[in-house]
Amino acid sequence: MIKTKKIAFLGAGSMAEAMISGMIHSNIVPAKNIVVTNRSNKERLLELENKYGVQTSKRVDLDTTDIDVFILAMKPKDAEQALSSLKPNITKDQVVLSVLAGISTAFMEDLLHEEQQVVRVMPNTSSMIQQSATAISPGQYTAMDSVILTKELLSSIGQVYVIDEKQMDIFTGIAGSGPAYFYFLMEHIEKAAKEEGLDPEVARAIGAQTIYGAARMMMERDETPTELRENVTSPNGTTAAGLKALEEHGGGTAIMRAVKGASDRSKEMSEQLEKVSNEA
Ligand SMILES: NC(=O)C1=CN([C@@H]2O[C@H](COP(=O)(O)OP(=O)(O)OC[C@H]3O[C@@H](n4cnc5c(N)ncnc54)[C@H](OP(=O)(O)O)[C@@H]3O)[C@@H](O)[C@H]2O)C=CC1
Numbered sequence: 001m002i003k004t005k006k007i008a009f010l011g012a013g014s015m016a017e018a019m020i021s022g023m024i025h026s027n028i029v030p031a032k033n034i035v036v037t038n039r040s041n042k043e044r045l046l047e048l049e050n051k052y053g054v055q056t057s058k059r060v061d062l063d064t065t066d067i068d069v070f071i072l073a074m075k076p077k078d079a080e081q082a083l084s085s086l087k088p089n090i091t092k093d094q095v096v097l098s099v100l101a102g103i104s105t106a107f108m109e110d111l112l113h114e115e116q117q118v119v120r121v122m123p124n125t126s127s128m129i130q131q132s133a134t135a136i137s138p139g140q141y142t143a144m145d146s147v148i149l150t151k152e153l154l155s156s157i158g159q160v161y162v163i164d165e166k167q168m169d170i171f172t173g174i175a176g177s178g179p180a181y182f183y184f185l186m187e188h189i190e191k192a193a194k195e196e197g198l199d200p201e202v203a204r205a206i207g208a209q210t211i212y213g214a215a216r217m218m219m220e221r222d223e224t225p226t227e228l229r230e231n232v233t234s235p236n237g238t239t240a241a242g243l244k245a246l247e248e249h250g251g252g253t254a255i256m257r258a259v260k261g262a263s264d265r266s267k268e269m270s271e272q273l274e275k276v277s278n279e280a
């Protein structure tokens, strides 16, 4: 079903590119069925065209009539203008997905047609290699067929979870922003390795394999993270020393605060946008 659908990206930045890459490499969505748009950056469109074989156009030149799924991928501050200018060019039956942090389905519905089909989506940049953890929350008028279509489309970039929209903030804190925490962790592993004279490339390979191995253990084994951690930790051994240093430097609290901080910011962004649109 998905092979025949036409997909339009409104936004050609890093998140759009990660999704396009995943979709195309999955062979689920043919490149010729994807059109990518932005407002003005022609070089960027050319770059995506050359790299992925997709079609591109300036947003104002997009022919919206035969598009099945729109994917909004601009910054949240540009959402209101993007939705308002999309409304006259679409019908309520076309499906509008948004990957924008903090933009609720209600906000989209307000700016589009009555009973517009919308889906709020939170992917992450691991879409690039089809390893995203992606959440979707359909709007109140979105037909089951469209939810199924959305799931099928986004399964091309990784795992898809249908969640209650109330959980979108915490999902964003864990999975949308999450890759950055692991990159930050890696930056510090590399720093420590360098101080001990280890080649940064070797450190990167070792660090990445270790994170990957631990992730797979959590996916494939039944033990809890606590049990898995305890299995690594010998009494008075090296891991105990490492974990003690982590705790002494607030490692656990820092991780919780990071997830909570991103989640709170997602909520705050929604509230700010709601306030602005209520005042308008
Ligand atoms: N980066 C990430 O890891 C994740 C990002 N997101 C969400 O993805 C969205 C995009 O993020 P990111 O890719 O990093 O942002 P970028 O700034 O890299 O890209 C934004 C793009 O939107 C285009 N744009 C702006 N307004 C419009 C419009 N009205 N119509 C068409 N295109 C438009 C810009 O080009 P031009 O100025 O030429 O129009 C640009 O190509 C954000 O809302 C973010 O919350 C969600 C999950 C993860």
Ligand SMILES: O=C(O)[C@@H]1CCC=N1
Pocket: 101, 172, 176, 177
């Ligand atoms: O930083 C952001 O706001 C976006 C949303 C999730 C990841 N990046």
